[in-house]
Amino acid sequence: MNLEKKNPTVKSADRVLDIFELFAEVMELNLNEISRRLDLPTSSVFKILQNLISRGYLEKDESRKTFRLGYKVFEIGAKYVQNTNLTTEFGQIAQHIVNEINEAVYLSIRNDNKILYIAEKQSTQLVRLVSHLGMQLPLHSTAMGKMILSGLNDKEIADLYPESQLGVLTEQTIDSLENLMAHIKEIRQENIAYSRGEAIQGIQCAAAPIYNSEKKIVAAMSISIPSTRWNEQIWSRMKELVIEGAYKLSLINYYQQS
Known part of the structure; x- marks a missing residue:
């Protein structure tokens, strides 16, 4: 040789x-x-x-x-993460949610100043979103992103946004650090985050945090619904289900790491 x-x-x-x-x-x-x-x-x-x-x-x-x-590293990472216990358990929990309200459920992690969608369970509705798997969106424009931001301290958030004006995706996107911090304050108090057409026009989301064994937010889970199907009753149930689902995933994550 x-x-x-x-x-x-x-x-x-x-x-x-x-x-x-x-x-x-x-x-x-x-x-x-x-x-x-x-x-x-x-x-x-x-x-x-x-x-x-x-x-x-x-x-x-x-x-x-x-x-x-680059994106390819995170794309490969996302495919790998799909095979972990967290995403496996997400699939079971998300399926229960889809069975109950028939709306899309997502799981994401942070990638710098964006969220990376690593798992999803789509609804069977005729009108529904295309697959988000592997997609990245600005943290400040999504419910899951704002939830993940809420787990950082104020300085860490400010360091992510050195410019006071933030990029916008729709007319509803938060466009300033000042407004973002006001939202983050509310999220920390309520432990749930919302997006009302801020990332995609006409789509409303509710997101809850997923913690690790050190009680740090490492991921977020959300339920999305088109505005055309939105009403107070289903919105209230969405919030209950996403909080319950994220709590279960946090427990699984905790015991896997303990």
């Missing part, structure tokens, strides 16, 4: 893994920083980065000339 011919391939794989491990520690870096931290020539690092960008494993911020993990 000619080991010399195999060494370059092994080295390239090691360098790719080194880059991934580096981004697990530092969220965003430029080319020179990556080269210096890994003690590699910038020319070699540049070629690897370009390959990773082309495959979606890294993203580049052209304005700052920095790199960060």
Whole structure:
């Protein structure tokens, strides 16, 4: 066996893994920083980065000339997480909710300033949302995102939004940090979050938190309903079911980690 011919391939794989491990520690870096931290020539690092960008494993911020993990990493992570006990238990709990009120149920985790949908159970209604699985939306625009934000302290939230004006998806999206913080205050008091057409026009959601064994919010669960089917009775039942479902998932998560 000619080991010399195999060494370059092994080295390239090691360098790719080194880059991934580096981004697990530092969220965003430029080319020179990556080269210096890994003690590699910038020319070699540049070629690897370009390959990773082309495959979606890294993203580049052209304005700052920095790199960060791309959607493909989280897509793979989401597919992997689907096989864990949490998402398995979610499927059973969500199916019970769909059986009772026949509206869509979702599970998400945080990815920087976005939520990543990792599991869902769709309704059988003729009018329903398309699949959200693997989709990412801004935290401040969704019920689950605002619920996850409520688990951070005020400084951590402010650091996520250095600009006072926030990006909007619809006319109802929260558009300022001041308004967002007011919503977060209410969510912390009520332990439930809402979205009324803030991410998708005409869709209303109620979300509840999922805790880990350290009592930190690590995920969120929501039920969504089109405004055309909304009424006070079903909205009240949605809130009860999402709180109950998230509580059950929190208990499962707690005992799995204990």
